[in-house]
Amino acid sequence: MKNMKGEFALKKVFSVLLGTVLAATLISGCGGGQQTPSSTQTSSASHQEAQAPSTSDDLKTLLAKAKDIKTISYTMVMTGDGKELAKSKMWMKGQKVKMEMSDGAMKGTFYVDSAKKVAYTYIPEQNTAMKMDMAQFENKKSKTPLDYGEQLEADETKYSVIGDEDLRGEPCKVVEAKDKDAVSKLWISKKLGMPIRVESKNNGTLNTIDFIDFETADIPDSQFELPAGVQIVDMNDLMKGMPKAEN
Template structure:
């Protein structure tokens, strides 16, 4: 059970690293955004490589690249692979300050909803019809997509790569040095500033999340709401000792 919980935490953490970068730099001035399709139109996936795009060569230009994702409306699928095997699949929705991640790992479904407009997040377990609510003021700023938090990790630009027809800048940074080093490598698409691939390397091995099937169509606000009838708990509810049975 402990190992299963640990793996879930690692998978969710790796996915969040990719999605947080997708959220863009919330404090920057407006950047170029991808257009949304009008209601009723069939949406299309990410177009092929645009060779006219210039890859960043400095921290300043990297911030500009990441800033392109600010306020974007996008849906994409994710696959996480460890040691050559698929360990989780999922879908992410991003719209303004809001995001949703649906993940399935080892047969268990988990939904994370971040409503940045209301400053709350939910970890929702459909099988148990229960959600854990957290106020965003109580969690690190990086959860809400602060690119400054990423830049504080001193990412290094190590080159460019083309993935699924999309030109990407490749960056590396260390998220943990002790007791063991954990290094992240990300491929950031040059057109929209979205991560296309995130790879985490640690002494335990390498885990990679691939983002595919980018869709820039309209996303309903109801996507970031819990279904009716879900039991909502907070951390204080879960650690309320008064609810424990009395000792015999």
């Protein structure tokens, strides 16, 4: 009975972690009808067309600052209409990612090693980690600050530079990006060459991702390793023993 309760609690936290990862994907990929502040609309349409080549070049130069970054850590805060929905701490180095999250009194850490195609959800209170096949999450991972720059550079027709603005005391270039029917607004730090805020509007709700507390110093490999003595539960083995749902 004790083991069953432990597995249930573990699954609950895993659901919270996965839900937040999916939420980040939805926030960063959805939106529409986002209005641009009047302070960034001082140029006429003809003037913007005339300046398009230079602003595009300026943005490319700005985004190039992030290309040499090998390791990075930051805090990601997601809000909906000004209400905080989730907060997590991220570490990235090569193909390894670590994400710390909390759900009230329960805390969890998500480890991903893309090279080994494996992911773990670690629950400190239970000294247990759930091992999962990376294939389950390859299309569901959240975007990182570096991903946005790569997408902007991949297709210049999907974005436009709409002005310059300070955010949290940091000079930024403001960009509007379009993807199919979605429209997002990004504040690209002139110092980092990465977005420090992404906004989109979805079903009347203003969703925001803030990236704060950036660090680019080297991260020890030990940061991406499970603590010693952790009990690992293989989700593939666990799922094999569960009854199939009936239609």
